Amino acid sequence: MAPRKQDAGTRSQDTRLIRAGQALEPLARTVGPPIQKGSTVLLPNAASLYDDANYLTYGRQGLAAQTALQDALAELEHAQGVTLYPSGVAALSGALLAVLKAGDEILVTDVAYKPTRRFCDHMLKRFGVRPTYFDPRTPPETLVGEASPATRLILMESPGSLSFEMQDMARVAELARARDILTVADNTWSAGYLMKPLDHGIDIALQALTKYVGGHSDVFMGSAAAAEPKLVRALSDGVLHMGWAVPGEDAYQMLRGLRTLPTRLARHGQSGLTIAAWLREHPMVAEVLHPALPGARGHDLWKRDYIGACGLFGFILKPGPKAAVDAFLDELELFGLGFSWGGFESLAIACDHQLTTRKLLRQYEGPLIRLHIGLEDPADLIADLARGLDVYAARRG
């Protein structure tokens, strides 16, 4: 005869405290998904312990908020699958490590986000992958045509970091596919909303969700999206092998950000264009680098592939010393001085120091400034910039 199960009431207080207060079942249906916190996942019976095909067996992947975010991002990116990473840089490194091997060569845009270059130069090289940097204005036929037989992947970022050069990513993807070369786009500028790389034949679309999807400058996360089932599998195996996980709270925050992404982007984009147009007329400004601004460099490509703009762009000041640039930035009250973007707040940085890490595009006509236009009233932001530029004019001598 089987031994009788112990009556729960006779167990000690210590045991009862361990078992008390388990989650309600079924859970109340809230608008957002539940935030589950769990490394351990309880399985219903012994047979399911090693049944990975039918059961979630461990909490690093597959919990409710994270899965809901992946589904929503797949919708946003027109993807078959999306993998999540603890930051935008982790999405970049994770995606590349998932598809590259020793002996591969890769072509990387010279205007990539600086930590992208750092990863390629410091990590990939150690593992036998050789990066070569290209000018994003290189015609796609030349870029792909001159790629060596060992070239496995082309990494693009358009518009480019800091200087906003546009690249015909669709044409590069078309030519690269014919040569069996993978294409990857860091699409953070468009937040997966203004332009959809996968629809243009690019193999992997990356973004730092930290920026516009989060939208409040307080959570890190990155994503990699793919349409091809084999690539989706390679990316998710990569996450599995690297042991990465993102917390449910952060996934929930990202999902919340996603709900208001179109509304916020419309405002960022419109205010950005208003301010870019104002800057273009200012006597202290040599050029505005904003592909959505009619007449600006890269505008034709932007018009072909994008449905709008975000709030990030650059401008070149008339030549002046660093002290005058610093005085301009220090005069700003509504623009914080900070390296990020995509949040509700306006930010400004000087870029020349960072340009020195590039190989090719290192110099512009004058000092390069990057602005992120937040959700403040654009008239107030213009007044702030006007005061700053007056100081610049006075200090440049």
Ligand SMILES: Cc1ncc(COP(=O)(O)O)c(C=O)c1O
């Ligand atoms: C274009 C671009 N890609 C990726 C990242 C990295 O994102 P994270 O800060 O989440 O690592 C950034 C951050 O500034 C970025 O500007």
